[in-house]
Amino acid sequence: MPRDVLITGGSGGIGQELARRCVEIGDRVVVTGRDEGRLVASVERSGARPVVCDPTRPEEVETLVRDVGGSVDVLVNMSGGNADFDRQGVDHPRLDDVADAWRTNLDTNLRSTVLVTTAVLGEMRPGGAVVNVGSIGAEYASTSYGVAKAAVQAWTAGLSREVGPRGITVNCVSPGYIEDTGYFKGRLTPQRHAALVNATHDKRAGLPADVAETVLFLASAGARHITGQTVHVNGGAFTTR
Numbered sequence: 746m747p748r749d750v751l752i753t754g755g756s757g758g759i760g761q762e763l764a765r766r767c768v769e770i771g772d773r774v775v776v777t778g779r780d781e782g783r784l785v786a787s788v789e790r791s792g793a794r795p796v797v798c799d800p801t802r803p804e805e806v807e808t809l810v811r812d813v814g815g816s817v818d819v820l821v822n823m824s825g826g827n828a829d830f831d832r833q834g835v836d837h838p839r840l841d842d843v844a845d846a847w848r849t850n851l852d853t854n855l856r857s858t859v860l861v862t863t864a865v866l867g868e869m870r871p872g873g874a875v876v877n878v879g880s881i882g883a884e885y886a887s888t889s890y891g892v893a894k895a896a897v898q899a900w901t902a903g904l905s906r907e908v909g910p911r912g913i914t915v916n917c918v919s920p921g922y923i924e925d926t927g928y929f930k931g932r933l934t935p936q937r938h939a940a941l942v943n944a945t946h947d948k949r950a951g952l953p954a955d956v957a958e959t960v961l962f963l964a965s966a967g968a969r970h971i972t973g974q975t976v977h978v979n980g981g982a983f984t985t986r
């Protein structure tokens with residue numbers, strides 16, 4: 746039976762690859778993004794159905810859920826990124842800028858996840874799966890982005906306890922450095938790339954497919970007893986022991 750899959754942030758590197766794979770295995774897939782041009786270009790590659798939506802806006806999320814209609818079997822909260830990317834490394838930031846960075850990153854990564862999940866959960870049937878997307882940055886939590894992703898991981902565990910009795914799993918996939926994505930906005934230096942690769946055990950950058958396949962597993966029938974977890978996809982750059 747084809748599953749109904751909703752992927753927010755499905756117009757980017759990891760989300761687009763996940764959407765392509767879900768379509769390939771026969772799922773009915775809706776992807777969202779805020780930038781219509783980027784979204785339309787991405788569905789030409791993935792074959793998913795596009796819906797323009799800013800997941801930080803409650804009214805747009807309500808419209809999205811009406812548009813998707815009925816029950817979603819798999820929700821993947823991929824939408825996100827470091828909204829403070831341009832301000833990194835400022836020695837004496839203005840407090841207005843600090844406030845703006847924290848608000849924006851919490852909105853982009855946490856609020857969006859909470860709003861879309863809350864809107865979808867009511868109709869989700871037993872057997873449903875929610876997969877949130879965190880980041881290796883959560884392990885250091887020294888930036889507004891890292892803290893926002895750490896909060897996503899914490900909320901994942903709490904929500905799992907709440908909806909587990911309904912037969913719904915909730916997990917978080919936490920990527921390390923993944924190349925071929927828009928995350929670094931084309932501004933990753935060769936030195937930084939080399940340092941990120943060197944931090945891994947397998948001495949390579951992650952690929953969108955590495956994360957997409959992990960999400961697919963967590964949403965599969967074989968993973969029904971895995972819930973409330975953060976699963977790391979980082980080549981060993983961070984280990985849980």
Ligand SMILES: NC(=O)c1ccc[n+]([C@@H]2O[C@H](COP(=O)([O-])OP(=O)(O)OC[C@H]3O[C@@H](n4cnc5c(N)ncnc54)[C@H](OP(=O)(O)O)[C@@H]3O)[C@@H](O)[C@H]2O)c1
Nearest residue numbers: 754756757758759778779780824825826880923926927928
């Ligand atoms: N690539 C990495 O190295 C890496 C590492 C750790 C975690 N992650 C996480 O993986 C997820 C997917 O990111 P990606 O690597 O595939 O990057 P990407 O290619 O930039 O894709 C990001 C997706 O999220 C949407 N989005 C919504 N708000 C955004 C914002 N403020 N900044 C950037 N994109 C935003 C984008 O579409 P619109 O902008 O049109 O809405 C796009 O569909 C994100 O949650 C990211 O935090 C990535």
